[in-house]
Amino acid sequence: TSDSKENKPDSSAALTETSDFIVGSREIHLISIVDVDLLLKLSPNGLNNPQWRRLYTLQVPGHAGRLVFGLLSGKEVVCMQGRFHTYEGYPISTCAMPVRVFHLMGAHTLIVTNASGGLNPAFNVGDIMIIKDQLYFPGFAGDNPLRGINDERFGPRFIAMSNAYDAKMRKLTHQAAKELGHEKFMREGVYCMLGGPSFETIAEARMLRLLGGDACGMSTCHEVIVARHCGMRVLGISLITNMVVMDYDEVRLANHEEVLETGRKRGRDMQSLVLNTVQQIEDPEDDDELSAAV
Numbered sequence: 001t002s003d004s005k006e007n008k009p010d011s012s013a014a015l016t017e018t019s020d021f022i023v024g025s026r027e028i029h030l031i032s033i034v035d036v037d038l039l040l041k042l043s044p045n046g047l048n049n050p051q052w053r054r055l056y057t058l059q060v061p062g063h064a065g066r067l068v069f070g071l072l073s074g075k076e077v078v079c080m081q082g083r084f085h086t087y088e089g090y091p092i093s094t095c096a097m098p099v100r101v102f103h104l105m106g107a108h109t110l111i112v113t114n115a116s117g118g119l120n121p122a123f124n125v126g127d128i129m130i131i132k133d134q135l136y137f138p139g140f141a142g143d144n145p146l147r148g149i150n151d152e153r154f155g156p157r158f159i160a161m162s163n164a165y166d167a168k169m170r171k172l173t174h175q176a177a178k179e180l181g182h183e184k185f186m187r188e189g190v191y192c193m194l195g196g197p198s199f200e201t202i203a204e205a206r207m208l209r210l211l212g213g214d215a216c217g218m219s220t221c222h223e224v225i226v227a228r229h230c231g232m233r234v235l236g237i238s239l240i241t242n243m244v245v246m247d248y249d250e251v252r253l254a255n256h257e258e259v260l261e262t263g264r265k266r267g268r269d270m271q272s273l274v275l276n277t278v279q280q281i282e283d284p285e286d287d288d289e290l291s292a293a294v
């Protein structure tokens, strides 16, 4: 990114964006800032070839493209600021690849955040939705990050997804929100992932709502599938950055600027929610219930 303020090297800056994902790790003792090139070098897919590396750069405005190591509420974390999307042209398994890298680094918990459009009419712009479940539309067409030969070192061929979003982590997040006085804009619901980059038509949006979706976006679900495959515990938090247009009389149009603007306005609240939640997380080994869920 060209914005020098965005490049400010502290771990809290890593949390002010809406499109980060944050992974708790036990084994990283390093507090430093590196760029996304390190991630690519660590990739098992050989993305460290300089020619490939040029192709694999984050291309979404507002996504900083940084990998940040540090301590969050006293816990060792690695934060990825910005992510790969399929609409940038990458295979879905490549988009989810950083999750496997974090797993190899020793991370046991994935906290994934995103920006989404609200489908549930009870929601408002600026609400924060704890993700309870997902509708992974690329998966219906066979585009699953686990497609292909299964590498048993990461996990089994077939995995359950009925417990994808950890119930205890969701409860912790609600508690953290309550402590912060965030209840009035906290929600829980089902996140739908579409391929993008075009936003939904009105007919598509209505279908998503009919199918039980509360919010929709163009990311996250494939990352969660890969995290569950390798036994990571998952918490998903979605910021409702805009309300999806559901009516033919509506003149308002979906746009990325509104998404970024709401992200800026609610950035601090998202940050404090994640910080408070991380503070309360226990290592899975210390907690029978959590270990069982992994």
Ligand SMILES: O=P(O)(O)O[C@H]1O[C@H](CO)[C@@H](O)[C@H]1O
Pocket: 018, 019, 060, 083, 085, 113, 114, 115, 116, 196, 217, 218, 219, 220, 255, 256, 259
């Ligand atoms: O899901 P994240 O990466 O937060 O970004 C969301 O915002 C962008 C659209 O404005 C899309 O990339 C959508 O998925």
